[in-house]
Amino acid sequence: MLKMKTTTPPPVLHNLLSMQALDAKKITYLLDRADYFLKTAVAKQEVLTTLRGKVIVNLFFEPSTRTRNSFEIAEHRLGAIVLSPDMKQSSTTKGEILIDTICNLEAMGASLLVIRHPDNNLTHFLASELKTKIAVVNAGDGSNEHPTQTLLDLMTIRQHYPDFSRLTVAILGDVSHSRVAHSLIIGLRLMGVERIRIIAPDYFTPEDADLAHLDVFHSMDDGLNNVDIVYALRIQKERMQPEQRPKDDQFFKNFGLTEARLALAKQNAIVMHPGPMNRGVEIESSVADGSQSVILQQTQNSVAVRMAVLETLLNKP
Numbered sequence: 001m002l003k004m005k006t007t008t009p010p011p012v013l014h015n016l017l018s019m020q021a022l023d024a025k026k027i028t029y030l031l032d033r034a035d036y037f038l039k040t041a042v043a044k045q046e047v048l049t050t051l052r053g054k055v056i057v058n059l060f061f062e063p064s065t066r067t068r069n070s071f072e073i074a075e076h077r078l079g080a081i082v083l084s085p086d087m088k089q090s091s092t093t094k095g096e097i098l099i100d101t102i103c104n105l106e107a108m109g110a111s112l113l114v115i116r117h118p119d120n121n122l123t124h125f126l127a128s129e130l131k132t133k134i135a136v137v138n139a140g141d142g143s144n145e146h147p148t149q150t151l152l153d154l155m156t157i158r159q160h161y162p163d164f165s166r167l168t169v170a171i172l173g174d175v176s177h178s179r180v181a182h183s184l185i186i187g188l189r190l191m192g193v194e195r196i197r198i199i200a201p202d203y204f205t206p207e208d209a210d211l212a213h214l215d216v217f218h219s220m221d222d223g224l225n226n227v228d229i230v231y232a233l234r235i236q237k238e239r240m241q242p243e244q245r246p247k248d249d250q251f252f253k254n255f256g257l258t259e260a261r262l263a264l265a266k267q268n269a270i271v272m273h274p275g276p277m278n279r280g281v282e283i284e285s286s287v288a289d290g291s292q293s294v295i296l297q298q299t300q301n302s303v304a305v306r307m308a309v310l311e312t313l314l315n316k317p
Helices: 024-043 066-078 096-109 122-129 146-161 181-190 207-213 248-255 295-314
Strands: 056-062 079-081 110-117 135-141 168-172 195-199 215-217 228-230 270-271
Touching: 024 066, 024 181, 024 295, 066 110, 066 146, 066 215, 066 228, 066 248, 079 110, 079 146, 096 110, 096 122, 110 122, 110 295, 122 135, 135 146, 135 168, 135 295, 146 181, 146 270, 146 295, 181 195, 270 295
Parallel strands: 056 079, 056 110, 110 135, 168 195, 168 228, 195 215, 228 270
Antiparallel strands: none
């Protein structure tokens, strides 16, 4: 098994359901470990024996490309036994309740479940119902949270800006329905970012108490002025009624990230997006593919970050 050259012990972490389960010290450990995996196992395309014999089950009840595939690659790189059942073919379609499915997987010897589900807080409920020490990772629950996405985002930011306390971060678009945004705001705060901006129309601005600690803008020109990080979000059309969805062309006109608008940010500002992107809606292609974009770097970091999370949860001393 590859060992990181550090005296820092791994944090005690049984599940990863929310960014609120972490603190700056735990996040730093996971990012350091991910950086190590990125430079070793990922770069050399190695398959380790770290989780040999451990059974990891990926339960995805919503479509996914980046998250599901990067978890599977991370699991294989760590040497685990990986199951990724098609949930449309599972016994839940025959009327079996999800907790019974989970308990049967638990009885078969699963060590960890990676769960994506459209219902908020479902992973929290399932984790509380399990009878053994099986670990649970929240791979996105409704509009609630997506902690591993935030970890890979923080890793990407740190590669460009090691001092989080100096940053001004702007999060653009459909913030109210975005689990990515909700986790990211928590993660940025934990790492010492004080200046976080939301740039969104009224109907995509969340109504919660945390806004008291955020700067809210309804104008791209005002909100992008002098920021270091520009984080664009897609419109979560699947989480709203058809009559609530804005027209794509109108949204792009008012809130699309264009080259002209990006020029309002700092000269060395980076552009981020969790994917999938809707080009010509929340972001212009020339920006998504431009020199300031680190979107593919986020994807590159995703395998290493998820390796770090899985190892920490399952390879306890």
